[in-house]
Amino acid sequence: MAALELYSKFARVWIPDTTEVWRSAELTKDYKPGDPVLHLQLEDETGFEYKLDPKSGVLPPLRNPDILVGENDLTALSYLHEPAVLHNLRVRFTDSKLIYTYCGIILVAINPYESLSIYGSDIISAYSGQNMGDMDPHIFAVSEEAYKQMARDEKNQSIIVSGESGAGKTVSAKYAMRYFATVSGSSAEARVEEKVLASSPIMEAIGNAKTTRNDNSSRFGKYIEIGFDRNHHIIGANMRTYLLEKSRVVFQASEERNYHIFYQLCACAHLPEFEPLKLGSADDFPYTNQGRSPIIEGVNDLKEMEATRKAFSLLGITEAHQMGLFQILSAILHLGNVEVKERGSSSCGISVSLFCDLTEVSYESMAHWLCHKKLKTATEILNKPVTRLEATNGRDALAKHIYAKIFSWIVSQVNKALSTSSKPHSFIGVLDIYGFETFEVNSFEQFCINYANEKLQQQFNMHVFKLEQEEYMKEQIPWTLIDFYDNQPCINLIEAKMGLLDLLDEECTMPKGSDDSWAQKLYNTHLKKSSHFEKPRMSNKAFIILHFADKVEYQCDGFLEKNKDTVNEEQINVLKASKFDLLVELFQDEETPAAPSSTAPPGRAKLGRSTQSFREHKKSVGLQFRNSLHLLMDTLNATTPHYVRCIKPNDVKAPFMLDPHRAVQQLRACGVLETIRISSAGFPSRWTYQEFFSRYRVLMRQKEFLSDRKLTCQSVLERLVQNKDKYQFGKTKIFFRAGQVAYLEKLRADKLRAACINIQKTIRCWLARKKYLRIRQATITLQKYTRGHQARCLCKTLRRMRATVIFQKYTRMWAARRQFLRQRTAAVLIQRLLRGYTARLEYKRLVCERKALLIQRWVRGFLARWRFRRIKRAVVYLQCCVRRMLARRELKKLKIEARSVEHYKKLNFGMENKIMQLQRKLDEQHKENRELSEQTRQMESHSATELEKLHMQLKTLQEVEVESRHRGDLVTSLQEELELVRQELEKNKEVIFIYFLKRNILFYLFLFIEHIYLSRYKMTKNIYYFKIKKSESTHQEAPEHLQAQLNEERFRYQNLLTEHLKLEERYADLRSEKESIHSSVLTGSEVSSLEREVPDVSLLLKLQRRVAELEKEKMDLQSEMDTKEEQLELEQTKRVLGAERDYEALKRQELESDNKKLKKDLQELRQSLSKGSGSKLASPGGQAYNVLLEQLNSTTEELEMRKEEVLILRSQLVNHEAFKHKVVCKLFLQSFDIPFVKILKIISPTLDLHELNEDGELWMAYESLKETNRILVSQLQTQGQTHEKEVEGLRAELLQLRAELDQQQQMLSNSLELPHDARIQASLQHEISRLTQQNMDLLEQMGKQDKMIRKLKKHLKTYMKKFGEAEGVHIEQSSPENMVGESGRTVSIVRKERDFQGMLEYRREDESKLFKILITELKPRGVAVNLVTGLPAYILFMCLRHADYANDDQRVSILLNSSINTIKNVLKKRGDFETISFWLANTCRFLHCLRQYSGEEAYAKHNTPRQNEHCLTNFDLSEYRQVLSDLAIQIYQQLIRVIENILHPKIAPAMLEQETIQGVMGVKPTGMRKRTPSFNEEGSHSLESILKQLDVFYYTLLQHGNDTEVVRQVIKQQFYVICSVTLNNLLLRKDMCSWSKGLQIRYNVCQLEEWLLDKDLQGSGARESLEPLIQAAQLLQIKKKSQDDAEAICTMCTALTTEQIVKILRLYTPVNEFEERVSISFIKSVQTLLKDRKESSQLLMDAKIIFPVTFPFNPSPVALETIQIPSSLNLSFLTRV
Secondary structure, three states: OOOHHHOOOOOEEEEEEOOOEEEEEEEOOOOOOOOOEEEEEEOOOOEEEEEOOOOOOOOOOEOOOHHHOOOOEHHHOOOOOHHHHHHHHHHHHHHOOOOEEEEOOEEEEEOOOOOOOOOOHHHHHHHOOOOOOOOOOOHHHHHHHHHHHHHHHOOOEEEEEEEOOOOOHHHHHHHHHHHHHHHHOEOOOOOHHHHHHHHHHHHHHHHEEOOOOOOOEEOOEEEEEEEEOOOOOEEEEEEEEEOOOHHHHOOOOOOOOOEHHHHHHHHOOOOHHHHHHOOOOHHHOHHHHOOOOOOOOOOOHHHHHHHHHHHHHHOOOOHHHHHHHHHHHHHHHHHHOOOEEEOOOOOEEEOOHHHHHHHOOOHHHHHHHHHEEEEEOOOOEEEEEOOHHHHHHHHHHHHHHHHHHHHHHHHHHHHHHHOOOOOOOEEEEEEEEEOOOOOOOEOHHHHHHHHHHHHHHHHHHHHHHHHHHHHHHHHOOOOOOOOOOOOHHHHHHHHOOOOHHHHHHHHHHOOOOOHHHHHHHHHHHHOOOOOOEEOOOOOOOEEEEEOOOOEEEEEOOOHHHHHHOOOOHHHHHHHHOOOOHHHHHHOHHHOOOOOOOOOOOOOHHHHHHHHHHHHHHOOOHHHHHHHHHHHHHHHHHOOEEEEEEEEOOOOOOOOOOOOHHHHHHHHHHHOHHHHHHHHHHOOOEEEEHHHHHHHHHHHOOHHHOOOOHHHHHHHHHHHHOOOHHHEEEOOOEEEEOOOHHHHHHHHHHHHHHHHHHHHHHHHHHHHHHHHHHHHHHHHHHHHHHHHHHHHHHHHHHHHHHHHHHHHHHHHHHHHHHHHHHHHHHHHHHHHHHHHHHHHHHHHHHHHHHHHHHHHHHHHHHHHHHHHHHHHHHHHHHHHHHHHHHHHHHHHHHHHHHHOOHHHHHHHOOOHHHHHHHHHHHHHHHHHHHHHHHHHHHHHHHHHHHHHHHHHHHHHHHHHHHHHHHOOHHHHHHHHHHHHHHHHHHHHHHHHHHHHHHHHHHHHHHHHHHHHHHHHHHHHHHHHHHHHHHHHHHOOOOOHHHHHHHHHHHHHHHHHHHHHHHHHHHHHHHHHHHHHHHHHHHHHHHHHHHHHHOOOOHHHHHHHHHHHHHHHHHHHHHHHHHHHHHHHHHHHHHHHHHHHHHHHHHHHHHHHHHHHHHHHHHHHHHHHHHHHOOOOOOOOOOOHHHHHHHHHHHHHHHHHHHHHHHHHHHHHHHHHHHHHHHHHHHHHHHHOOOOOHHHHHHHHOOOOOHHHOOOOOHHHHHHHHHHHOHHHHHHHOOHHHHHHHHHHHHHHHHHHHHHHHHHHHHHHHHHHHOOOHHHHHHHHHHHHHHHHHHHHHHHHHHHHHHHHHHHHHHHHHHHHHHHHHHHHHHHHHHHHHHHHHHHHOOOOOOOOOOOOOOOOEEOOHHHHHHHHHHHHHOOOOOOOOOOOOOOHHHHHHHHHHHHHHHOOOHHHHHHHHHHHHHHHHHHHHHOOOHHHHHHHHHHHHHHHHHHHHOOOOHHHHOOOOHHHHHOOOOOOOOHHHHHHHHHHHHHHHHHHHHHHHHHHHHHHHHHHHHOOOOOOOOOOOOOOOOOOOOOOOOOOOOOHHHHHHHHHHHHHHHHHOOOOHHHHHHHHHHHHHHHHHHHHHHHHOOHHHOOHHHHHHHHHHHHHHHHHHHHOOOHHHOHHHHOHHHHHHHHHHHOOOOOHHHHHHHHHHOOOOOHHHHHHHHHHOOOOOOOOOOOOHHHHHHHHHHHOOOOOOOOOOOOOOOOOOOOOOOOOOOOOHHHOOOOHHHOOOOOEEO
């Protein structure tokens, strides 16, 4: 069909518009060639005449059909042009809230300026492993494609992310790296992926800043290579940066900021570690306050600084280096505060004290060279002062240079942290680079950025052209060379010889080079010679370059200075002379080349040559950028590129608002429209033959249907499209020119419309006839009932008239009487009120008179009392004066008496005796002094002799020393070797200890988790059991709530079991690692032994002496440790009393609270039972009442016991924590012979966490273990319990001995006070009582021994009886033979049937063989399938019964533990479905046997009398039942994971992609990113395959003997997986959200429901797990227009979250033109109705969740004595008992 014929009436076109760029209009009249205008009608129904250019005859572009609008891939559009692309992006972005769209090989990403929940781990899991076209466009899809191609093709990949500032490049690159880190992981323990992600906050802090276009704009380009090993795990990364914007350090435009790191530093100025930096607010520094916008909304600089420091630490940059970096950055800020003052016309002054203090440089030198510069001539060097402007520029240049050095140093440190010693097998590069930029004033930075984009665009064009060419050659269709824009001339203009960069470098080398002279060179060289170079009309200092995106005018000012990037060399030398090591390290790469020879004469000429060589060595910025760009292009050309183009939708940062002008400008600049143009020049629309047949078979005739799809499509196209140039037939696809798909869609719509009209005509006729007959019958019926109604109404009216007259008579009488009564009542009321008022007035008068009399009485009394008090005070004062006078007279007399002699004599009486006593003591002291002096003289003489002996020994030692010096060299070397060997041995010992410590810690942690949650689960289960029974007795009140709580507790417990399994795996890895270390230690010891075999006697003596010193040191440390332990024990005994008091208090409080709760529950229970009146069972004494009361009592006892245990553990934990911690550590260390002090240092909390584990997780586990250490030892370890019992016994014995000692001491003290005869008698009585007590104790022990002897005798008799029976049988077997030999005749012997006990006996040496045959080598298929279900479990239990019968606890323990461990190993090695199902069934059967034969009443009531005789008698295995239950849970979870892995790849193709209802689905056109075909091809999955797989699962589970309830739970989990995977794919695939797809999903769900009905599994809960998917299908099919429809959706979709409902409505896409899209207003109304819902905001369902599983008790009817062991199992060593 010709293109002109498409411009018919009702066709829609795009016309240019100044406000919206392109505007839609509809033709109101057919276009005929030669018409000057097009008659159009705009969307607002206004007419418009569009004038055509008569010369070119270009018509406006046609608009695509509505069903193609909003496509995932722009190349799927029939008409590929600019307005179609813009409209498709606008619909997806503003209406559907979709930010990603494919455009061929490009992913277009539009910045939403809003946080979206589409980057979580669930989204990553959904995209992992999917083909690129299978899911909606996403950055994760591009990342997965790159990762998959790297793994499949073994070729390096690159992801090129570009766009202008604010478009979201950095975020896109960050999410791509996060995807690689999550999907691949790292192969080492260093967690390289975490370091790769940690580099982002660091680079954002030092390289990103706020601009007018973006709050987090990257001011540099970077290319990150993420390295992978052969297993495709991340092993390292490397980063390259490009063109850092250094000018931002010293200058920011209005509303902009400096780099984030400066504001983060200012936000931390108040912290103690930052106080020496002398920082303040960002407004205090010129380098941070120029933009006058220091705060970014929603960003906390303090928290960002914490994240930056954390990232530094994760990358291995120490705190010292971090503070050094912050110190240099602070110095830059303080350098900006330096003020330059004028001293004259050509000089200036400066103050740089703070800068010099922080950089530790010379103040005088820095101040001098900031104000001076060095001029060099051929003969001398001059220092010239600079002006204020030059000094300010020099200061800013120095600041920029220092920051650039810091940036480079940090990048190098990041690369060092991300580097790896091994070479990466492959890599994926992520390029985050600036897009094409054009501003009002463009300078050197924009020139380099646009130059880089020219190179990238050239590479992109070549890649797109190559892909198109490969596609045509692959399909073997003829193709012609596609014309595309070649920007090589523009690149040559910039980088070729005598190009712009070449001339710029040449001008920089000129002594008097300037921007003006460079501009003139450009004009002379390229003006009118290059079509891409122009000169502005009104300027001689600018030039214009015609880039691929647009014309850009560049201002020449500053080009030379920025290209040189000069800084004063003397300032750099001053910084190099700093005492600050980190600052010196920054400038190490700027060291000048060394002098040619040290003998050369010094002089000025040498200095000049050196400086000249330094200048020649330094490259310009343009040259460096060109070289790095060439290197980048070489890297990209060697990889497979993937393109991400980021678009900035608007300049006001409004969420989901698209500015058409800005969008079109960026689409032109980023190459999207160029891709569209290349695609449209060839065959942009491509369909497979099956897709074409499915979509357009409605246009086919009956005779055109052939068996070959290709021939069918050819015949149809030849009939429908006459021009064969409009399409081409390939091997697997049909290629169409632009517009042909729209034409076919028009034909299809016309055919469907005609069919619809015919159907409507017939149906409307039938409806009208039916309506007429219904109306006629209704009219006759209506007339009949109307006439009868009128007659009845007349009669009714007459009756009412008579009744009305009677009613009026009585009403008037009632009204008159009521009026009279009202008047009489009012008169009486008025009289009563008047009389009351008069009485109240009289009462008030009397009250006033009484109160006046009362006041007078109180006033007169007050005056009388006041006068009395005045007189009383005067009398008292007079008495005081008289008594004072008398007292003074008495005092005078006493003073005179005290001065008399007799008084002194009385006082000094007895002093003479005291003086005599003191004299006597003085004499005794003199005597002692003389004795001590004699002893001192003796000691001096003895010390003199000893000194002489020591002098003699010293001389001897000196001689020996002189002799030993001759052999010093040999001894020194041997000592060094010995020290190396010792260090290696110590290191190996410490490594072994640390690994043993890790193993023990993990082991204790395993046991702790098991026991704590076991006890918690038991207690919770008992409580819930009681509550459920109580709720059943009260008419089932709230059972769903209790069941939900129970399921939640089970879910938590089973999650903990999963974590426990992971820890066990980690423990196994540590154990294997420990074995390898043992072997390495052995090797080291052998080497050391070889080294020690030196034939030197002196060396042996030295070694012996050293060993003795080490032994002595060990003994000293051991004694010190014993001393500390004794001190700890003393402290422990002091704390015992306090612990007991705490225990009693806690116990009393807990018991009181528990008693109150139990009393309350009991009262409620009795009240609820008493309410059931008339029921004898509910009355007190009834059966139900007694049962509940017994359960209540048992629960109360259990709670009291548990609470008592908790209280004991709490008190012991408070008082014994530290002591137990050190005891445990000591026990660990005794086997390693390592000093205790060193180990305390290892285990100390102050030690660095990396000494035990690099990531710190093990140390955190150990820290938590210390807090619960006492609980672990007391509850979980059998050895610990035994130890505690022994300690308690010893303590009791010690207390008893102390009591006896105190008693004897008391008796001795009492007897000493008695006379001799009484003393003897008391001692005899005490001895008699002691002996009596001992005798009683011995008698008690003898009684116990007698009981034990009787028990052993009983066992002995049993064994003797068995032995006798066996011997008797043997005699019976042998004696007939003798009789035959004697008598000569044959006698037949019949064997008696033995009464087997259902036990199996085996020898201890056959244990390993038993587990190997019965567990390890037993296969589910073959011999195991034909056996009794659960036979291995029965055999193990029968062996266990024999061990219990023999009272062999060791064999019981070995049998159970070995069985559990062997089953775990088998499932670890063979993790297929059949093996897991088989051992799940056997584990559950083993668990049921332990319950059934435990002897407990709850289980024994299901047994036969014979089975009850087989119950276990000697051991309580309830704890092992819990262990087996945990094992069953682990096997169940592993089974579910295997089922998920089998079903997951089949679910989406079967439930969504396959066309189960033929003719309902319609295949829409797809673009270049085609989804994987899901039609009836080989290898494709269908619903039938899923049903067959479910049959396999179901029958396998039943065949292996799994319980019915367990099978139901497995089926429920399978259906949940099907629902979650299907719904998640539906939410992430726009092409699946349509009405026909909802119909297909509903049909598939019905098939699953029929399968459940066929298997009688309706009550398993599987159907309820499909409810979200059913509601999603209904949501796709329901009407979506009015407010009532919105309310219906909210009422219907209760299993879907608000996010899911809105997502489906936004993704809803019509497949046919008769369907309508969901309007934005309708979606908003649904959101308003759902806003009050309280639910999770997660979009996707968690497909990995596993429901909590339960194993109800299922007793076995099989009698153990009837079980026969087949010979095929080779278990002949088992003996039936």
